[in-house]
Amino acid sequence: MIAWGRTIAFMIVFYSLSVAIVLAAPIPALIGRPAMIGYAQVWARVHRWTTRWILGIRTRVEGARPDAPVLYAAKHQAMFETIEFALMLDAPALVMKAELARIPIWGWAARRYGIIVIDRQSSGAGLRRMMREAQAALAEGRSIVLFPEGTRVPPGERPPLRAGFAGLYRALGVEVVPIALDSGRIWPRKGAKRAGVVTFRFGAPVPPxxxxxxxxxxxHAEMNALD
Known part of the structure; x- marks a missing residue:
């Protein structure tokens, strides 16, 4: 009952604030990317505050994060990490599925922030566009975050990496830093969220x-080190 009470309170507070933040997003989006990045980090801080003080979720980081822009290959178990990465990794460009970019207002603002859209049904031209956008983000000094398993997976599941990872790995020519995490233990896809610690483990860099x-x-092995 306590977990459900916290979950309901979090949903009321976080999503109410998020609606207001998204509706105002066109203002920084029109100013330019630096303003949109700063605005997105405000939203990420709201998320961090509400998850910490309402849900009782803290984070623990293991391993060293590189200073130079890299391609991060991260496990994906919950919505939690997609927002937390905006702060933890200094406003990286996330590779996200095309459906999210079609959400009214939010999708347009996310493109202005610099998300990289991947269409799973895309032609070769679409994949080349994704790679050009990733290269442009690196040129701006931003890292790229890819969820190479393609979707959220429950703890303990280890699906193979999708083809998009290999394409980006070849095209970008930078180190890949795997990230293992265990958010799914306390942030299940369905049901109440629980208080606890989410561990993020930066694995050994994989050279180009x-x-x-x-x-x-x-x-794949480093991403699944916490399962």
Whole structure:
């Protein structure tokens, strides 16, 4: 009952504030990307505050985060990390599915922030566009965050990496830093969210230039280190 009470309170507070933030997003979006990035981080801080003080969720970080822009290959178990990464990784460009970019107002503002859209049904031209956008983000000094398993997965599941990872790995020519996490233990896809600690573990960097099989094997193992 306590977990459900906290979950309901979080949903009321966070989503009410989020509606107001999204409705006002066109203002910084029209000013420019730096303003939109700063505005998005305000939203991320609201999320961090509400998850900490209403839900009782804290974070623990293990391993070293690199200083230079890289391609992060992250496990994805909950909505929690998609927003937390905006603060933890200094406003990276996230690769997100095309459906999210079609949400009214939010999708347009997210594009202004610099998300990179991936369409799972895309042609080769769409994949090339994704890679150009990723290269542009790196040129701006921003890291790229990819969820290479393609979707949220429950704790304990280890689906194979999707083809988009190999394409970005070859095209970008930068280190890949895998991120393991365990948010799904306390933030299930359905049901009440629970108080606890979410661990983020930065794995050993994977250098560019490896074969696809070796790069995928190393990234997959590091991403699933907490399962």
């Amino acid at each position: 230039g490896l074969s696809r099989a070796e790069a995928e094997a190393r990234v």
